[in-house]
Amino acid sequence: MARAVTTRHKTIATAAAWIVALLIFFPILYTIITSFKSEQEAIQGFSLLPSGTMESYTEVEAQRGYFKFFLNSVVLSVGSTVLALVIAIPAAWSMAFSPTKRTKDILMWMLSTKMMPAVAVLFPIYLIFRDTGLLDSRVGLTVMLMLINLPIVVWMLYTYFREIPGEILEAARMDGASLWNEIIYVLTPMAVPGIASTMLLNIILAWNEAFWTIRLTTTNAAPLTAFISSFSSPQGLFWAKLSAASTLAIAPILIMGWFSQKQLVRGLTFGAVK
Amino acid sequence: MATQQTHSLARFMMAPSVILLFIWMIVPLVFTIWFSFLQYNPLNPIRDGFVWFSNYKLFYSNPAFLQSILNTLTIVVSVLAITVVGGILLALLLDQPIWGQGIVRILVISPFFVMPPVAALVWKNMIMHPQYGVFADIARFFGANPIDWFGQHPLTAVILIVAWQWLPFATLILLTSLQSLDEEQKEAAEMDGAGFISRFIYLTLPHMSRAITVVILIQTIFLLSVYAEILVTTNGGPGYASTNLPFLVYQKALLEFKIGQASAGGVIAVILANIVAFFVMRAVGKNLDK
Numbered sequence: 378m379a380r381a382v383t384t385r386h387k388t389i390a391t392a393a394a395w396i397v398a399l400l401i402f403f404p405i406l407y408t409i410i411t412s413f414k415s416e417q418e419a420i421q422g423f424s425l426l427p428s429g430t431m432e433s434y435t436e437v438e439a440q441r442g443y444f445k446f447f448l449n450s451v452v453l454s455v456g457s458t459v460l461a462l463v464i465a466i467p468a469a470w471s472m473a474f475s476p477t478k479r480t481k482d483i484l485m486w487m488l489s490t491k492m493m494p495a496v497a498v499l500f501p502i503y504l505i506f507r508d509t510g511l512l513d514s515r516v517g518l519t520v521m522l523m524l525i526n527l528p529i530v531v532w533m534l535y536t537y538f539r540e541i542p543g544e545i546l547e548a549a550r551m552d553g554a555s556l557w558n559e560i561i562y563v564l565t566p567m568a569v570p571g572i573a574s575t576m577l578l579n580i581i582l583a584w585n586e587a588f589w590t591i592r593l594t595t596t597n598a599a600p601l602t603a604f605i606s607s608f609s610s611p612q613g614l615f616w617a618k619l620s621a622a623s624t625l626a627i628a629p630i631l632i633m634g635w636f637s638q639k640q641l642v643r644g645l646t647f648g649a650v651k
Numbered sequence: 652m653a654t655q656q657t658h659s660l661a662r663f664m665m666a667p668s669v670i671l672l673f674i675w676m677i678v679p680l681v682f683t684i685w686f687s688f689l690q691y692n693p694l695n696p697i698r699d700g701f702v703w704f705s706n707y708k709l710f711y712s713n714p715a716f717l718q719s720i721l722n723t724l725t726i727v728v729s730v731l732a733i734t735v736v737g738g739i740l741l742a743l744l745l746d747q748p749i750w751g752q753g754i755v756r757i758l759v760i761s762p763f764f765v766m767p768p769v770a771a772l773v774w775k776n777m778i779m780h781p782q783y784g785v786f787a788d789i790a791r792f793f794g795a796n797p798i799d800w801f802g803q804h805p806l807t808a809v810i811l812i813v814a815w816q817w818l819p820f821a822t823l824i825l826l827t828s829l830q831s832l833d834e835e836q837k838e839a840a841e842m843d844g845a846g847f848i849s850r851f852i853y854l855t856l857p858h859m860s861r862a863i864t865v866v867i868l869i870q871t872i873f874l875l876s877v878y879a880e881i882l883v884t885t886n887g888g889p890g891y892a893s894t895n896l897p898f899l900v901y902q903k904a905l906l907e908f909k910i911g912q913a914s915a916g917g918v919i920a921v922i923l924a925n926i927v928a929f930f931v932m933r934a935v936g937k938n939l940d941k
Contacts, residue, residue: 386747386748387747387748387749387750390744390747390748390749391749391750391751393744394744394745394747394749394752394755395749395751395755397741397744397759398754398755398758398759399758401758401759401761401762401815401818401819402758402759402761402762404762404770404773404774404777404778404815405761405762405765405773407773407777407778407785408769408773408777411777419783420783422783422788423785423788464667464668464671465668467664467665467667467668468664468665468667468668468669470664471660471661471662471664471665472661472665475658475661477658477661481936483665483669485932485936487668487669487672488931488932489928489932490672490675490676491872492872492924492925492927492928492931493676493680493921493924494875494876494897494917494920494921494923494924495876495878495897496876496878496896496897496900496901496916496917496920497679497680497683497900497917497918497920497921497924498679498680498682498683498917499900499901499904499905499913499917500682500683500686500904500905500910500913500914500917501678501679501680501682501683501686502679503904503905504682505678505679524671524672524675527668527671527672528672531668556660581764584766585764585765585766585767587766587767587768587878587879588876588878588879588897591768591879591882592901592905601766602766602767602768602879605766605768605769605772605883606768606879606882606883608772608883609768609771609772609775609882609883609884609886616776616777616783619772619773619776620773620777623769623772623773626766626769627764627765627766627769630764630766631761631764631765633764634760634761634763634764635757635760635761638756638760638823639827641763641820641823642823642824642827645820645824645869646824646862646865646869650824650827650828650861650862650865
């Protein structure tokens, strides 16, 4: 039987939870509201009622060429994630289904590469990128983001694949399925949800990566992280535009994020909390 | 036999990931360690040379280095304290039966998906700005003087912003752990007359301890390398007041071209991260054996 819950208890808990939640969400909400104000309105003191003008949105595109950066963000995050999946799926598959004595060590070692601070390799990477002409190129940054997220991708896939029961594989093998048939007809359909979740989380992580994307780009390959950072230099008051640019930069990923809460827990705790 | 074939195939399938990560980890790191023993300035090649540990000596002779390490640790510890305590309280609250739980969860988790430069700029301009920010509006409403956050309390400001970004992460993971607590156990404890506090101390907290450990460890890794939040708000200043180790390394390497010093800083950052990594691996590794 469920615990008896008094209406009073529920009302108090609901009120408290909503107040805290709205406070936490407030900076995002206020950004969205400000994006519909004019620049004058934006600095006229606290107000939750915008005039509803869209001028900031049109100006962000007209003056700053917003769309190019948005496109770069899409290309970099999706590209690096797909590349990481292509490399990681076979690795995770083999570790989950034919583990050896060293599988655990390899997994732990991969995790350890994720822990290396980016600054420790900043200059060598910068040199390598400069000398190979990869600075400010989409290819270079895609590879970079792929490498950064590869350990998480392998790990997430591994935890998903490990949940696929091995007996099914044995049954398929008994029926004479070859290894490749086994992968294509038996495993893939069962693995698709896990792969999709992994993909979602890693697009989010790549989209929000804000060290290499800022340091290794100038204009051509610069994604939204670099675009938004360019607003930090003082050039007068431009909060409505900043808000519009910010809203556009976070909206797609915010919505994706809402759908990936569970995957987030699994992915970022390396399967330690499910 | 099939197993032999499977094993060599397995190795073949693993190779790309392993080789790529190996190169990505080893090559730049070897460069950094090598550079850290050099006097190396790309703009002034005459004075280049091998200088043994003199770059490292700066870490206890140069106040900027010392302060950057101190700031790094202050950020990590403060943000951890805020997010873990806040996360536990929030998780307990969200675990109660409430109306609109789904929406509340979405609102609470949202800051985590905001890219760091956006989070930092929104806080800097619209919340903490000494003239036009919401905090200033609130202060004036109560007749107080607005605080100049980034001028007078730059490190606190950075900590607040970073804590806002990571509180959702802690909450989400602790809530997930809380919801896996056996309902029957809770009921049994209640039947036995255990109050809310003693239930929390003897049942809930021990159950959550693993998740708390994981939150602390994973956040520490990310918090050791806070960067964009500093870049777009204080730019490390005033002076070195809000410069952490990653930010100092960036300044030395790409602004001052003191590659030797920057690399020594990088090596110190690796050592710091490795101390944490050791504990992370133990916590995660235990889980693999299950």
